[in-house]
Amino acid sequence: MRKNSFTRLLRVVSVLCVLALAASCGAQEAKGDLNAEERKLRDKVSAQVEEHWEVVKDPASTAMVEMICGRLAAFTSRDLDYTARILSEESPNAFTIPGGLIYVTTGMLDFVRSDDELAAVIAHELVHADKNHVMKQVARNQKLSVGTLLLTVASGGLGPVAILSNLMQVAVMNEYSRDFEREADYGSIELLYRAGYSPSAAVTILERMQEEEVKRPYVDPGVYRTHPKTQERVNDIISRIREKGWSLERKVPLRLLIPETTCDQNRCALYIDDYEIWAGPPSPVTQQVLERFEEAVREGLQLEIAPYDIHVVEQNGIRKLLIGRKVAALSEGLPEGMAPLDEVREALLETLQRAKRVHPVAEYFR
Numbered sequence: 001m002r003k004n005s006f007t008r009l010l011r012v013v014s015v016l017c018v019l020a021l022a023a024s025c026g027a028q029e030a031k032g033d034l035n036a037e038e039r040k041l042r043d044k045v046s047a048q049v050e051e052h053w054e055v056v057k058d059p060a061s062t063a064m065v066e067m068i069c070g071r072l073a074a075f076t077s078r079d080l081d082y083t084a085r086i087l088s089e090e091s092p093n094a095f096t097i098p099g100g101l102i103y104v105t106t107g108m109l110d111f112v113r114s115d116d117e118l119a120a121v122i123a124h125e126l127v128h129a130d131k132n133h134v135m136k137q138v139a140r141n142q143k144l145s146v147g148t149l150l151l152t153v154a155s156g157g158l159g160p161v162a163i164l165s166n167l168m169q170v171a172v173m174n175e176y177s178r179d180f181e182r183e184a185d186y187g188s189i190e191l192l193y194r195a196g197y198s199p200s201a202a203v204t205i206l207e208r209m210q211e212e213e214v215k216r217p218y219v220d221p222g223v224y225r226t227h228p229k230t231q232e233r234v235n236d237i238i239s240r241i242r243e244k245g246w247s248l249e250r251k252v253p254l255r256l257l258i259p260e261t262t263c264d265q266n267r268c269a270l271y272i273d274d275y276e277i278w279a280g281p282p283s284p285v286t287q288q289v290l291e292r293f294e295e296a297v298r299e300g301l302q303l304e305i306a307p308y309d310i311h312v313v314e315q316n317g318i319r320k321l322l323i324g325r326k327v328a329a330l331s332e333g334l335p336e337g338m339a340p341l342d343e344v345r346e347a348l349l350e351t352l353q354r355a356k357r358v359h360p361v362a363e364y365f366r
Contacts, residue, residue, distance in 0.1 A: 042099025056086035116201035116253035127187035201253035280338035296328035
C-alpha cells in the first residue's frame with residue numbers, strides 16, 4: 001500500500017489502541033492469556049483499519065479468500081480465530097494484525113495468477129500470526145518481553161503511544177526481522193503442502209514481486225518487502241522445497257503449460273495454453289495418441305525442464321518423442337495427416353519458450 005495511507009492509519013490507530021488496551025490488558029495478562037489480549041487488540045485495531053479502507057463485500061471474492069484462509073488455518077498451532085478480509089486498495093499487499101486477522105488488498109487479488117499464489121500470500125501472513133511475530137517484533141524493538149510490552153501499554157503515559165505506533169508499523173508495513181521473515185517463508189510452504197496447495201507458489205509469487213519491483217521501483221512490495229533480499233529468499237525457499245523432496249513446478253501456480261485435447265467431427269487437436277501443438281483426423285486412434293501425449297505433457301513438460309530433455313530417439317526402427325524420461329508419442333501407428341515427431345518437438349520447445357517469457361525472472365535450472 002502507499003506510504004501516505006500507512007501514515008494516516010498509524011497516526012489514528014496508535015492513539016486509539018492505547019485507550020483500548022489500557023482498559024483491558026492488566027487483569028488478563030496476569031493470567032497469561034495472551035491470546036485473549038490479542039483478540040481484544042484485534043477488534044480495536046480492525047475497527048480503525050476498516051474506517052480508513054473499505055472492506056470489500058463481494059460474495060465471490062470474500063468466499064474465496066475465507067475458504068483459502070480456513071483451509072490453511074487448519075494446520076496452524078495457536079488457538080486463534082484466523083480470518084481474512086479484503087481491503088479496497090490498488091497496491092498489491094497483505095498484512096496481519098494481532099489476533100490472527102489477515103487483510104488482503106484488491107490489488108493483490110488482481111496480481112496473483114491462481115488460488116495457489118493467493119494461498120502463498122495468505123500462508124505467509126498466517127505464519128506471522130501463528131508465531132506471534134507482530135508482538136515479538138515490537139517487543140524486540142522495545143527491548144521488552146511480550147508480557148512486559150502489554151503491561152507497559154496498559155500502564156498509560158507516553159510510552160504506549162510509541163509502542164503502539166511501532167506495532168502498527170510492523171504489522172501493516174511488514175517490517176519484520178530476517179529471522180521472522182525466514183520463519184514465515186519456511187512455514188508458509190509447510191502450510192501450502194499440508195493444505196493441498198503447490199509449495200511452488202511461494203517461489204513464483206516472490207519472483208513476480210521481484211519483477212514488479214524492477215518494472216516499478218517506486219512500488220512498496222508490502223508483504224514481500226526485501227529483508228532479506230528477494231533473490232536470497234527465493235533461493236532459500238527452493239532449497240527447502242528440494243530438502244523436503246517436493247517437486248518444484250512453477251507452471252502449477254502460474255497456470256502455464258496446460259494441455260487440453262479436443263475432438264469434433266472435423267479433427268482432433270491438442271492445445272497447450274490455447275496454442276495448437278498437434279492435430280489429426282477425427283478417429284479413436286488419433287484421440288488415443290493425443291490423450292497419451294496430453295498425459296505426458298501434463299506430467300513432464302515443466303518450466304524447469306531443459307530443452308535437450310525434450311528429444312526424439314530411434315530404437316528398433318521406431319521413433320519416440322520423450323519428455324524427460326516419459327515416452328510421449330511413438331511414430332508407429334500414427335494416423336495419416338499427423339505431423340511427424342520432430343515437428344511436434346519443435347512446437348513443444350516454442351511453447352516452452354513462450355511460457356518462460358510470461359515469467360522471465362526465474363532461474364529455471366537452479
